[in-house]
Amino acid sequence: xxxxxxxxxxxxxxxxxxxxxxxxxxxxxxxxxxxxxxxxxxxxxxxxxxxxxxxxxxxxxxxxxxxxxxxxxxxxxxxxxxxxxxxxxxxxxxxxxxxxxxxxxxxxxxxxxxxxxxxxxxxxx
Amino acid sequence: xxxxxxxxxxxxxxxxxxxxxxxxxxxxxxxxxxxxxxxxxxxxxxxxxxxxxxxxxxxxxxxxxxxxxxxxxxxxxxxxxxxxxxxxxxxxxxxxxxxxxxxxxxxxxxxxxxxxxxxxxxxxxxxxxxxxxxxxxxxxxxxxxxxxxxxxxxxxxxxxxxxxxxxxxxxxxxxxxxxxxxxxxxxxxxxxxxxxxxxxxxxxxxxxxxxxxxxxxxxxxxxxxxxxxxxxxxxxxxxxxxxxxxxxxxxxxxxxxxxxxxxxxxxxxxxxxxxxxxxxxxxxxxxxxxxxxxxxxxxxxxxxxxxxxxxxxxxxxxxxxxxxxxxxxxxxxxxxxxxxxxxxxxxxxxxxxxxxxxxxxxxxxxxxxxxxxxxxxxxxxxxxxxxxxxxxx
Ligand code: SF4
Ligand code: SF4
Numbered sequence: 476x477x478x479x480x481x482x483x484x485x486x487x488x489x490x491x492x493x494x495x496x497x498x499x500x501x502x503x504x505x506x507x508x509x510x511x512x513x514x515x516x517x518x519x520x521x522x523x524x525x526x527x528x529x530x531x532x533x534x535x536x537x538x539x540x541x542x543x544x545x546x547x548x549x550x551x552x553x554x555x556x557x558x559x560x561x562x563x564x565x566x567x568x569x570x571x572x573x574x575x576x577x578x579x580x581x582x583x584x585x586x587x588x589x590x591x592x593x594x595x596x597x598x599x600x
Numbered sequence: 601x602x603x604x605x606x607x608x609x610x611x612x613x614x615x616x617x618x619x620x621x622x623x624x625x626x627x628x629x630x631x632x633x634x635x636x637x638x639x640x641x642x643x644x645x646x647x648x649x650x651x652x653x654x655x656x657x658x659x660x661x662x663x664x665x666x667x668x669x670x671x672x673x674x675x676x677x678x679x680x681x682x683x684x685x686x687x688x689x690x691x692x693x694x695x696x697x698x699x700x701x702x703x704x705x706x707x708x709x710x711x712x713x714x715x716x717x718x719x720x721x722x723x724x725x726x727x728x729x730x731x732x733x734x735x736x737x738x739x740x741x742x743x744x745x746x747x748x749x750x751x752x753x754x755x756x757x758x759x760x761x762x763x764x765x766x767x768x769x770x771x772x773x774x775x776x777x778x779x780x781x782x783x784x785x786x787x788x789x790x791x792x793x794x795x796x797x798x799x800x801x802x803x804x805x806x807x808x809x810x811x812x813x814x815x816x817x818x819x820x821x822x823x824x825x826x827x828x829x830x831x832x833x834x835x836x837x838x839x840x841x842x843x844x845x846x847x848x849x850x851x852x853x854x855x856x857x858x859x860x861x862x863x864x865x866x867x868x869x870x871x872x873x874x875x876x877x878x879x880x881x882x883x884x885x886x887x888x889x890x891x892x893x894x895x896x897x898x899x900x901x902x903x904x905x906x907x908x909x910x911x912x913x914x915x916x917x918x919x920x921x922x923x924x925x926x927x928x929x930x931x932x933x934x935x936x937x938x939x940x941x942x943x944x945x946x947x948x949x950x951x952x953x954x955x956x957x958x959x960x961x962x963x964x965x966x967x968x969x970x971x972x973x974x975x976x977x978x979x980x981x982x983x984x985x986x987x988x989x990x991x992x993x
Pocket of ligand 2: 507518528529541546547548549550551565566567568569570572573
């Protein structure tokens with residue numbers, strides 16, 4: 476057994492770590508995963524959970540903003556009362572926006588197809 | 601000031617709780633623990649404590665309420681036995697991972713089934729991997745002393761973990777015993793005022809507790825719990841030394857009884873250690889070098905101290921008051937054998953399962969174990985590694 480190291484005794488017990496980053500070591504994180512910073516869910520990127528992504532069709536969109544209202548992850552970004560873009564860093568790909576869109580202006584496209592298109596474009600360049 | 605009194609184990613624990621005067625106690629009755637909270641609730645009714653007593657509808661709720669109270673910044677306690685602890689199971693893990701210093705006596709009783717109300721350690725052993733600190737008590741005195749120390753251990757900034765204080769159902773909980781109680785003021789000063797670091801009712805420092813923890817953080821938080829357990833070993837010793845100053849009784853992680861020159865030794869928890877020590881004395885008078893090791897702390901496991909205490913012994917018997925159904929012996933047997941493995945000095949380690957469902961451990965049984973150990977020592981041969989004591993076979 477490694478000898479008891481008193482230097483490590485106060486990990487996470489005296490200091491309040493504001494930002495928790497995924498690269499932090501166990502002794503750098505706050506004790507028990509306590510969160511001291513309100514509203515920090517924004518810093519936790521959930522976009523990589525997505526397997527299908529919403530793709531907006533500009534020509535069809537009538538800017539009713541049903542998608543904006545229904546998105547459970549606040550991942551539809553609107554500007555001046557109009558559809559602006561998706562926040563792909565947080566969109567989990569649930570497809571609700573596509574379902575509620577009255578004019579089918581949102582397509583749900585598998586992420587691997589997006590990858591393939593990206594690859595193909597790279598080859599062409 | 602110390603006073604000699606005659607109390608049952610349950611009364612002694614209730615007395616300790618009264619002197620600790622926790623902010624919140626949430627509990628549900630279960631034999632043989634019922635008396636503790638029953639007596640304690642009379643202290644609440646009589647205004648002898650300031651505690652908010654929550655009579656909940658189950659043990660799952662009892663620990664949940666204690667968690668809520670502790671997370672809110674209160675010094676919280678509960679108490680249970682057997683099925684109650686089993687019902688508490690999932691919430692005990694949560695109390696530990698939230699790092700809440702909840703102290704809770706567990707009056708050890710066999711788990712159903714078949715249904716039974718008497719002593720064994722299957723309840724406590726079911727939670728040995730939950731992340732709570734487990735203290736064991738040989739008699740009412742130790743149960744009382746452990747309760748008082750448990751508060752300091754649990755709340756230490758390096759630890760912040762729940763502490764389960766075990767004592768044997770009926771044998772310790774219901775038998776009248778002579779013990780020394782410390783005066784209220786001294787206990788009050790010893791446990792001090794609880795100063796929570798982080799708590800939900802702290803309006804100046806908003807905090808979110810019990811957050812969803814994914815594959816990218818959960819592992820690290822479990823590692824933190826291990827570190828707290830490591831720190832607990834030092835803290836338990838420090839608190840034990842400090843406790844000696846107010847009581848005259850010092851506590852460490854283990855109690856070594858006549859082990860310095862022992863050839864054969866028994867390892868046993870709780871009240872059976874008293875029986876084992878008595879038999880060891882008799883055998884010593886006959887020239888057999890017998891000793892007893894009683895772990896006071898089972899989680900964290902005092903591996904170094906046990907290895908040091910048993911390193912000169914030739915044959916060791918581990919007595920387990922619980923089955924694992926691994927077919928390879930009881931829970932403590934695995935820990936002790938593992939502990940001695942690195943010594944590579946061929947200490948023979950055997951296991952005896954005893955006392956399940958409240959079966960008495962008699963002096964003859966302990967004598968038989970020591971006799972077996974003497975045979976093993978002389979012949980160097982182990983015929984059966986795991987045996988049963990007091991079983992009709
Ligand atoms: S729901 Fe459809 S039409 Fe309405 S704003 Fe969204 S994408 Fe445009
Ligand atoms: S797919 Fe779901 S999460 Fe993503 S933008 Fe649409 S509604 Fe929001």
